[in-house]
Amino acid sequence: MINRQAVRHRPLSEFAYAPAEYCLTIRLQAARNNLKRCTLFYGDRVDPHPQVRFRPQNMEKVASDDYFDYYETTINSEYDRVCYYFSLESAKETLYLYADIMAKTIPTERSEFYQYPFIRREEISDVPAWLKKAVVYNIFPDSFADSARNLSCQAQSFFDQKTGQTLHSRLGGTIRGIIANIDYITELGFNCLYLNPIFTAAEYHRYDLLDYYHVSPNLGTDADFRELVQAVHARGMHIIIDGVFNHCSWYFFAFDDVVKNGENSRYKDWFYNLQFPVRRPESGEKPQYSCFAYEPKMPKLNSSNPEVRNYFLDVCRYWIEEFDVDGWRLDVANELDKDFWRAFRKTAKKAKSDSVLIAEIWEDAACWLQGDMFDSTMNYDFRRHCRDFFASGKIDAAEFNSRLIKMNWRYPFPIVQGQLNLLDSHDVSRFRSLCICPERFYLAEVFLFTAVGVPCVFYGDELGVQGEDEYSWRGAMPWDKAIIDDRNFFQHLIRIRQNNECLVSGSFQVLDYSPAGNFVFARARGRKKVVVALNVSACVNEQFVNLPSEPPIFSYGYNQDEHTMMPYAYAIWEIEEDE
Known part of the structure; x- marks a missing residue:
């Protein structure tokens, strides 16, 4: 019998959304191993015939956890107004699901089916194309550099005549220091910079804003920042700045x-x-x-005050139009008025149509990601799940898989593609410091660069920076002597990410996992596929099955002949299937 309580579908949500015009993605949840077939029937909701002529389309099981199976299909048709229902078949019965009713027969009136009233182009679930392809390097300006491969690490005070306040720095990083090291960042392969606050502020972190229209004088000049943006763009990169409007x-x-x-x-x-x-x-x-x-x-x-709103909308416009920045990371975004953010989005998109807005929201952000406010959020859930699976081993592979499904299914897939995935930031401990053994750090980084979403690396991770308190996780970039030099490792991962479209727009499907610590998944697009295998255990793992026969393009501890993986091993394959 069909487990009725496990079946879930919600229209006009992450379960039914438009990734493009004349295109709908439809999803359904059912009890694990309960259905032998799930079929979507869809038709024109304004069909001129007395009865809607429905077309069947098989739904693919794209994910499973301990309790549920998840089905999905995408409709490409001439319809921009759609009604639909589901046929659910188990070994013993067939039921029809329509408008949250489950019955043995389908209704005769078209208004009783699920509805997608009209696919409006302004409501299409998507993000700017360049964001999906971004690999982000996050710089905390005070801690990065003051010249080529150098940081003074000297606290300084500067009296600002304009604001009448003393401005403090802790380690002495500057805008010119970032400019002097653009080549270092591009050689690693990053194509986007995200800078923590750069505007005039008293404290070294610059989240206590004094002047929103100028670069903090102890960090540099407005001209310095203009030069930085030009240098970034000259290399085909993008730049995002921190907006503190709460x-x-x-x-x-x-x-x-x-x-x-x-x-x-x-x-x-x-x-x-x-x-x-x-x-x-x-x-x-x-x-x-x-x-x-x-x-x-x-x-x-x-932020509900009209004068406050107009002031910060002008700040938004000013930095995009006058300095050509490519977007904003928006601090404490969930505490501001939603109408303010709607106006902010219109201002930003008018100034630059493909500018991006990334909100600092640590929890589920579905209500902010409906296409009228933000393009993306900082995906702290991604970090939490990786911390518990890779760093500490607090959860097993089954629980990790379950968490990933919930995380990736809470938004439409194009929105998930634009989520800013991170393992650490200026607000949390360095991921490396949380790992119960050093090898676990590399497994998490492999996953960061091959999962769905935009990988974001906090400065210095490639040189072994560690820390579990504010001053240490915002520690000095170790230019003179790397703590651990992982630049080649990051270069390899970034190159793989940027050279394979599967890792940008491909589907995500877990292929295998077990208590032994194996976790295998694929990113697929058309006939091409990237397969990633991880051994998240301290033992040699012989339980991997159906791994590709070809040699991997990037691996550590993988035995090609025996298909076994040493402790904390990883392997990545690129595969093109025959037609």
């Missing part, structure tokens, strides 16, 4: 006016939950206003 510095001009003028300040509605008189609290004292987390130096801005 909060500002307590010496930002508007908050400074509130402190000075209290309820008479014209900027009092620019901020949240002010209690007058507003003053800057002493150490340990609770602030009289909302702020970022519990940091009083960063008062929270009111």
Whole structure:
């Protein structure tokens, strides 16, 4: 019998979306090994005939976990208005699913079927093409370089005449230091830079913004940054900058006016939950206003206020139009007004149609990824799952597979292709430091570069930077002496990623996994396929089955003759099937 409670489909969602005009991807969940066949029937919802003429299309089982099978198919037809239903067949019965009803017969009225009312081109689930092909190098400016292959590692203070504040650095990195090392970044193979904040700010991390229209003087000049963007673009690369619009510095001009003028300040509605008189609290004292987390130096801005909104929309436009940046990474994006983000998207896309907006949202971001706000998010779930499987061994391969399915199925596939996958960042411990043995780091990196999504590497991972506290994970780039020199390893992975379209747009399917630690998956596109095998265990693994007979293009610890893998081994194959 069909397990009715396990069957799930939701129209106009990640279970039914348009990846292109006259194209629909339809998905369905069912109990594991419960169905022997799942068929989609679709037709024109405005068919002029009395009865809709439905066409059958077989649905492929594309994933399975311990409890469910996941079916998918993509319709390419002349219809831009579609109605549809499912035929579900088990060994003992056939049922029809339509509009959340499961029955032995199908209805006669077309309004009773599932509906996709109209495929509107502005609602197509996709991201700019260049983002899908990006391999991102994330730089924390203070910690990277001040000249070619060099960082002073000296804390400095700079008095800024414009803001009247002292600006601090910790390690002395500059914009010119990034320019001087563009060749280093391109030689590794990266084609996109993501910079943590560069605007005028007092603290070394620059998330306490004083001036949104200028590069922080202790980091460089506006002219330096313009030169950096030009150097990046001259090499066919893209550049994304950090936008901090949830909060500002307590010496930002508007908050400074509130402190000075209290309820008479014209900027009092620019901020949240002010209690007058507003003053800057002493150490340990609770602030009289909302702020970022519990940091009083960063008062929270009111993004619903029209003046605040217009101010930051102009900031958005300014850096795209005046400096030609290619997009924004948007800090604490889930705390701002959604209408603000809708307006921000329109402003960014008008200034540059293929600019990208990547939100810092650590949880499920489906409501922000409907095509009216962000293109992508920082995929911290990717990191969590890799941490628990590769780094610590907290979960086994079955649980990892289950988590991947949930992660990859929560958004339409083109949106998943644009997710910024990361293992570490300026906000979390270095992944290498979390690994219970060094070899596990390399397995995770292989997965980062072959999984669905945009791989993002935090500066210095290729040179062995480690750390489990803020100052160490934001540590100095070890230019003079690499802690561990993995540049060749990263070069190989980036080259494989950029030279194979399967790893950009190919489907993702887990082929094999077991408690022994083997995990095998494929990325397929047409007749071409990339197969990746990982041995996530400390033992020689002989349980791998159906591995390609060809030699791998990149491997460690793989025995081609016996198809066995040494502890923590990996192998990558490129395959082209016969027609």
